[in-house]
Amino acid sequence: MAKKLNTCSSLYTPKVMATFKNPHNFGRMKNPDGVGKIGNPVCGDVMHLYIKVAKNKKREEIIKNIKFETFGCVAAISTSSMITDLVKGKTIKEAMRLKKDDIIKSLGGLPKLKYHCSVLAVDALHKAIEDYRKK
Amino acid sequence: MKKIYLDYAATTPVDPRVAKAMLPFLSQKFGNTMSLHSFGQEAKLALEDSRQVMADMINAKPNEIVFTSSATESNNQALKGLALSERSESKGKNHIIISSIEHHCVLESAEWLKSQGFKITKIPVDKYGMVNPKDIGKGIRPETILVSIIHASNEIGTIQPIAEIGKICKQKKVYFHTDVSQTFGKILIDVKKMNIDLLTASSHKIYGPKGAGLLYIREGIRLVSLLHGGGQENGLRSSTVNVPAIVGFAKSAEICKKEMLKEGKRLTKLRNKLIKNVLKIKNSHLNGDPIKRLPNNANFRFDFVEGESLVMRLDAEGIACSTGSACSSMTLEPSHVLLATGLRPEQAHGSLRVSLGRWTTEKEIDQLIKVLPEIIRQLRQISPYGKKA
Numbered sequence: 001m002a003k004k005l006n007t008c009s010s011l012y013t014p015k016v017m018a019t020f021k022n023p024h025n026f027g028r029m030k031n032p033d034g035v036g037k038i039g040n041p042v043c044g045d046v047m048h049l050y051i052k053v054a055k056n057k058k059r060e061e062i063i064k065n066i067k068f069e070t071f072g073c074v075a076a077i078s079t080s081s082m083i084t085d086l087v088k089g090k091t092i093k094e095a096m097r098l099k100k101d102d103i104i105k106s107l108g109g110l111p112k113l114k115y116h117c118s119v120l121a122v123d124a125l126h127k128a129i130e131d132y133r134k135k
Numbered sequence: 136m137k138k139i140y141l142d143y144a145a146t147t148p149v150d151p152r153v154a155k156a157m158l159p160f161l162s163q164k165f166g167n168t169m170s171l172h173s174f175g176q177e178a179k180l181a182l183e184d185s186r187q188v189m190a191d192m193i194n195a196k197p198n199e200i201v202f203t204s205s206a207t208e209s210n211n212q213a214l215k216g217l218a219l220s221e222r223s224e225s226k227g228k229n230h231i232i233i234s235s236i237e238h239h240c241v242l243e244s245a246e247w248l249k250s251q252g253f254k255i256t257k258i259p260v261d262k263y264g265m266v267n268p269k270d271i272g273k274g275i276r277p278e279t280i281l282v283s284i285i286h287a288s289n290e291i292g293t294i295q296p297i298a299e300i301g302k303i304c305k306q307k308k309v310y311f312h313t314d315v316s317q318t319f320g321k322i323l324i325d326v327k328k329m330n331i332d333l334l335t336a337s338s339h340k341i342y343g344p345k346g347a348g349l350l351y352i353r354e355g356i357r358l359v360s361l362l363h364g365g366g367q368e369n370g371l372r373s374s375t376v377n378v379p380a381i382v383g384f385a386k387s388a389e390i391c392k393k394e395m396l397k398e399g400k401r402l403t404k405l406r407n408k409l410i411k412n413v414l415k416i417k418n419s420h421l422n423g424d425p426i427k428r429l430p431n432n433a434n435f436r437f438d439f440v441e442g443e444s445l446v447m448r449l450d451a452e453g454i455a456c457s458t459g460s461a462c463s464s465m466t467l468e469p470s471h472v473l474l475a476t477g478l479r480p481e482q483a484h485g486s487l488r489v490s491l492g493r494w495t496t497e498k499e500i501d502q503l504i505k506v507l508p509e510i511i512r513q514l515r516q517i518s519p520y521g522k523k524a
Contacts (some may be wrong), residue, residue: 014445020444021451037519043461044480045441049518069482069519070160073443073462076459077517113465 034132292432301330320391
């Protein structure tokens with residue numbers, strides 16, 4: 001049965017789908033300053049976040065580079081990509097203030113059932129920063 | 136780009152021949168089968184003709200066929216109706232056997248019966264999703280009412296040894312119900328030869344309309360009714376009869392019967408080509424039985440990738456399939472069928488079901504074979520697993 005292509009999805013927003021199909025900052029980072037590895041106990045998704053930290057002119061610590069690796073659904077991959085975009089270049093202080101709702105808003109919304117994916121991204125970021133601070 | 140539908144196990148388009156047969160029953164022959172006048176009798180005749188067609192499909196008598204709204208309703212009616220009837224007849228029976236890979240409507244009906252004091256045994260399956268009939272024989276107790284086993288899995292396509300199970304149930308004098316939603320019209324079914332007491336089939340899986348199903352009930356078996364009212368369908372299933380859908384269901388069954396052998400061979404050939412080529416992808420596996428499976432079903436799993444992502448990437452390429460991944464379910468749990476075959480949750484995570492049908496062409500299969508490796512490669516690039524450290 002062949003039909004004309006219609007790419008709209010009632011499940012995900014166009015922004016989510018665009019991010020999912022063309023994610024930013026994915027892959028493993030060599031010699032990261034901090035790593036946050038987190039598994040989702042709800043559905044089984046797994047997210048790894050890698051950060052490189054540097055200092056800006058004001059001598060504040062900033063997230064100079066960030067990469068992710070995710071084994072998960074459309075929401076998990078798009079929230080991973082979005083969080084890297086949102087915190088790249090930001091100070092660690094600013095990054096720590098990022099909430100799951102900021103990610104959801106930037107993606108134009110997520111299905112309620114998938115909110116936990118954005119929690120996963122925030123948790124992974126916090127873990128990566130924590131890991132950096134330990135070093 | 137043309138869209139390619141490879142999710143025929145979920146639902147099928149209505150065959151134009153079926154739609155044509157249904158059309159007069161919408162606005163012209165619209166009567167209520169319970170009416171005495173000619174409008175009603177015209178509808179009643181169409182209903183009874185349809186019943187005869189369905190009886191002939193499975194070697195039953197017309198009075199043994201009850202039309203319902205869906206396979207879900209039929210399965211609910213079979214399990215609850217029989218369980219409640221056998222308990223009310225004070226035979227002291229309270230035990231039901233099902234398999235661990237039943238459709239949700241059987242699982243949930245059994246769960247509900249459990250809440251009403253019935254005992255439920257779930258028979259496990261092997262790694263191919265196959266039930267061992269000996270396990271059923273061993274599971275039957277004096278208080279067992281019913282054994283209900285799905286003919287072929289809607290997810291992994293494994294076809295169960297239904298005749299053998301039917302024989303055991305007959306010997307042990309317990310009722311045997313089977314849900315044939317995925318095999319009806321695809322594989323020959325004979326309720327006498329297979330010793331089937333109750334059987335569920337569905338219209339929308341065989342190019343008929345949604346909203347029609349049937350329950351075969353062997354003559355002499357009494358069920359407690361779930362819908363009370365005007366007494367349609369021999370008093371078992373009150374509701375104004377959905378004549379257009381039932382006429383369509385019967386027409387779709389007739390077409391399937393006529394084309395069954397040829398279509399089965401055609402689909403098996405296409406499916407085998409698909410399986411052979413997809414398994415060339417590294418770290419890919421086939422779920423379900425390699426031989427005893429539905430002619431139109433292929434179910435794969437790919438390590439290190441997640442099924443919902445896979446389905447959505449394929450959808451972006453215009454190809455519609457489905458997955459048993461936790462992410463795609465409303466409960467966020469992986470497919471109970473895949474878990475029952477012994478897979479770990481993370482393995483079930485990467486499953487992809489491809490189901491072929493009447494309008495599937497070799498060109499469409501070739502297109503899937505062409506785009507799938509690259510999609511999996513890209514998703515694996517994003518995944519933390521399956522790479523060298």
